[in-house]
Amino acid sequence: MSESNEQTEVVLEVLQAIADRIEAEKKHLTDLDSAIGDADHGANMHRGFQEALEQVEGMDDEEPATVVKKIGTALISEVGGAAGPLYGGSIMSASQELDEGITAETSIAFAEAYLAKLQDRGDARVGDKTMVDALVPAVHTYKKSIESDDLPPLTALSKAVDAAERGVDFTVGIRASKGRASYLGWRSVGHQDPGATSTLYMLEEILDVAAEHLEGEIDRDAYSPTIPDEEPEEA
């Protein structure tokens, strides 16, 4: 099997893992969205990822970038709401960064391109109570961990997931300034953002699949940042 086929297989594994996770969390995402949005995030995301699974069938021999792009277009067509253009459009646009295959370098480029497209399309900044609050710390942590701290990509990814989790927590206590929740004004305070939450789920699933394929320490002891002395359950 060629290297690009192996990478495509991993991309498909990630997609399956995310689709399963979204299915499992469908009700939870919708519950979060009913509090401050239009109560469709779980159903929309589930519909989108099921469509993506269908559309990538038989693409095992394609280049990884082609499969990633296909996932993006499937999400655009089926998710609806803001999540369709935001997730799907950003994945589709960032997929070109993977044209040379998936490496530490291209994965950083993908993450940065994804974030740039997302912010361009949604016009949201950190603190607006959106998926950007989870994504910005994740992307920045990933890039810094690899480029400045010279950590293996798997360790960098685990730190990024941890950063995203803190970002999700951050969305709880702030007032929404973008998206449907912003219409609620102060009533949005105290609720966790559904888009930040689904972003975290995706990153967690990417990490889980990556852990099966990459070497490196998974450093998520800050997963429970308020209990620094507690040993992580497993490394």
Next chain:
Amino acid sequence: MVSIVVVSHSKKAAEGIRDVAQEMGGDATIRPVGGDPDGGIGTTAPAIEEAIREASDGSGVLVIADLGSAVMNAEIAVEAVEGEIEATIADAPILEGTLNAAVSAAQPDASLAEVLERAEEARDLRKL
């Protein structure tokens, strides 16, 4: 003739706005689009793209959308027809903007830029 695509989270709202605007817009082509793939409230980019393609007669298409994600999906649809159809999104309130645009588009020699300008003038409409 410049055509107009009305994008709402609600297909019924889009159709209603079309009906209101058509009364003033004579022969202007106004195509309503809306609803998510399950028939619920929402919008999708492919449906908007299809509406743009159907509405177009080669003279340009003005797209007017309601809230947040409808605008994002309209952007993706406009990007998808880039190079084939001249389409642009109006930054205007959806009903008043569509009405203004329809009146403007009913003049056969009106350009897309002119129809866009008329639509966006609706931002300044006062009611009281």
